[in-house]
Amino acid sequence: MTSAGFDVDRIRKDFPFLSRELPGGRPLVYLDSGNSSQKPAQVIETMREHLALHYGNVGRAMHVLGSESTEAYEGARDKVAAFVGAPSRDEVIFTKNASEALNLVAHAFGPHLWRGAEGDPRFALGPGDEIVISEMEHHSNIVPWQLLAQRTGATLKWFGVTDEGRLDLSGDVITERTKIVSIAHQSNVLGTVNPVAEVLRLARAAGALVMLDASQSVPHHPVNVAELGVDFVAFTGHKMVGPSGIGVLWGRRELLEAMPPFLGGGEMIEAVWMDHSTYAPVPHKFEAGTPPIVEAIGLGAAVDYLTEIGMDAIEAHERSLTAYALDALREVPGLRLIGPDSLDLRGGTLSFTLEGIHPHDVGQILDDSFGVAVRVGHHCARPLHLRFGIPATTRASFYLYNTTGEIDALVRGLHHVQKVFA
């Protein structure tokens, strides 16, 4: 099952975890990449080598190690910028994860006085103003906006989700009082890819800014932030074969320049007096303190790895896996898919319930008996599960190293689970 030029067997050789067994000689079938992806040797080796031979602090040390580290760290920024089509490398801000990127943007909004006289009206937010999200968001794209609403007295509103698992754009959720719309590019539970252009059109008509949580899209599809036309995009390294501890905020330069700093500290300043400071230009204005240096460099290596294979090829491979899995899961009696039942505008994340069997029991038996790693629970999207009237789901999520044989193992495991609880 490969598309032209895509050799999954060769790719699997790059991932050391696939060479291990679980206790009892069970093979390892990793279907939890939506949670966190595994890492290829190229990423591991790049990080090891940097830590071993080239490590120094970035942006301040006047010696060889410091300059090698700075070059590698800033080089990673160039790679990430190119990977997502950022018009400028200075628009790529390293954060610790996607959650921090979302919080950073949420913190830019508030009453004018709070940010000084030069505050940009696009970020002015107070009672009567509106923040719009959706019911399918990960908690990381819900809670920062709840906190913002609580700080400012603004109103939090959201798009609902249809029974099929699509964004429900009906009704006037976005109004002229809406200042920011923040939605997932791809749902981490449903697999749904949201209609960004349509949301953007509604938001622009209202004069609102638009942010995308692209944590589940950037690792799996070619994503070009300039073509998307939105204002901010957040994603994270660990879901795209990079390390944890490094995330990315991309934002349009003139907006980033108009925003107040997020965290204060070293490296984000231009000059400091005892009573005030001026700030470094973007991106460093938003990178206070010593950053996750080796993690950023690891993300750069991850981007190199994905680019060499090709995001189009990765997308095509996952699409064929998803088609195969949709067909296979339809054959499992009592299985209810939560999310789109077709390949149309969806990614390789499949969540489901098995009638009469709790997902924790499903996950435990799949793991212990078959070495199949899936995620069970509400996947940090509790409101979405409440919407479907269920406490939890079992989720299988695919990546470039998965095979149809692994989907067969999942289905065999599900049949066995049903036998245990029959």
Place this chain on the structure above:
Amino acid sequence: MIGESMYQELILEHYKHPQGRGLREPYDAEVHHVNPTCGDEITLRVKVGDSGKIEDVSYDGQGCSISQAAASVLYELTTGSTVEETLSVVDEFTRLMQGRGQVEADEEVLGDAVAFAGVAKFPARVKCALLSWMAYKDAVVRSAR
């Protein structure tokens, strides 16, 4: 098949045919406990008789096989015993569950609840087994007020 050592026949039997399930009157105390990591929840009531014996433990809730079976076994082990006797069973069950699989279960005290010994090896599932038992302990304390 390591995990299936956890899913003892007796546990599955209690899960499929829970004993004493459903909320009943009368009762002295009612509590509601949740496990935030998995969303399992239970509402549990106790009725203590004049003789100091547990007359009824009734419950309702949702959750995995381990949490549901543990509630069913709890019902069987507590009804008809004195409050003190049941609290010593709760203590022994808690000790077994928190023993990381290193604790020898006292079958004299625990009866059917020894079937849960395998759960202790799975830290993520210990809270499932203890959910109803902790709710029971809480309810007994409240009933004495």
